[in-house]
Amino acid sequence: xxxxxxxxxxxxxxxxxxxxxxxxxxxxxxxxxxxxxxxxxxxxxxxxxxxxxxxxxxxxxxxxxxxxxxxxxxxxxxxxxxxxxxxxxxxxxxxxxxxxxxxxxxxxxxxxxxxxxxxxxxxxxxxxxxxxxxxxxxxxxxxx
Ligand SMILES: Cc1cc2nc3c(=O)[nH]c(=O)nc-3n(C[C@H](O)[C@H](O)[C@H](O)COP(=O)(O)O)c2cc1C
Numbered sequence: 333x334x335x336x337x338x339x340x341x342x343x344x345x346x347x348x349x350x351x352x353x354x355x356x357x358x359x360x361x362x363x364x365x366x367x368x369x370x371x372x373x374x375x376x377x378x379x380x381x382x383x384x385x386x387x388x389x390x391x392x393x394x395x396x397x398x399x400x401x402x403x404x405x406x407x408x409x410x411x412x413x414x415x416x417x418x419x420x421x422x423x424x425x426x427x428x429x430x431x432x433x434x435x436x437x438x439x440x441x442x443x444x445x446x447x448x449x450x451x452x453x454x455x456x457x458x459x460x461x462x463x464x465x466x467x468x469x470x471x472x473x474x475x476x
Contacts, residue, residue, distance in 0.1 A: 336389040337371075337421075338396050338414035339458055341441075342406040344379040353429075356405075361426040367391045370420050372428040372466060376437045381406060384458075384466065386420045412446055413458035421463055430473045440465050 348356070353375065364370065369387035376382075383400075385392045392414075401409050422428055432440075445465055447456035 334389055335386065335417050335420065336392045336415065337384060337386040337417045337458055338392050338411060339382070339384040339462070340396065340400075340409055340411045341437075342381045342383075342409040344381065344406050345404065347379050348375070348405075357427060357429055364395075364426040367395065369395060370422045370425050370427070372422050372425065372430070372470060374430050374432045374437065374440075374469075376432045376434050378434040380434070380437055382432075382437055382440070384422065386417065386422060389416070411455065412441070413456045413462070415455065415457040417458070421467060428470060430470055432469070432473070436469065440469060 357373070360373070364387075367387065369385055369391055371383060371385045374382040385396060385400075387395075396411075440462070445459060445462040447459055450456055
């Protein structure tokens with residue numbers, strides 16, 4: 333057992349309305365509180381999601397691989413990094429949320445932020461650069 337974080341991106345199959353997004357967040361926050369998972373969800377104007385999940389190893393992996401990955405409301409799920417971590421970066425949030433533009437997401441994921449994807453062998457870990465960009469991003473965007 334240990335702290336673990338996982339970040340992925342995906343695309344909504346059909347655009348989420350504000351009400352659908354609010355319902356998703358409410359359900360996610362209620363469940364995440366129960367399993368002590370924290371994190372951040374970004375949703376972009378071009379229907380993309382970027383989410384970071386952090387918590388106990390088994391809880392994070394079960395949530396993503398058993399539930400979120402098979403959620404029919406989004407597709408093209410791609411893990412950008414995952415692995416053990418020393419501490420939570422979003423400890424106060426059962427699931428923080430920010431709207432982002434397509435350019436915001438592009439900027440967050442541009443060169444230097446990601447380890448190259450691996451076909452075999454160890455999974456890419458989350459680079460500190462990406463965590464720093466995400467933390468800076470949430471500070472500059474007001475919550476909604
Ligand atoms: C982009 C996205 C992010 C989600 N994030 C979470 C989350 O952080 N926590 C959570 O419990 N469910 C989250 N969900 C909902 C799950 O995919 C799923 O609907 C929920 O866990 C219920 O799972 P089940 O239908 O397998 O029982 C998310 C769904 C989407 C589309």
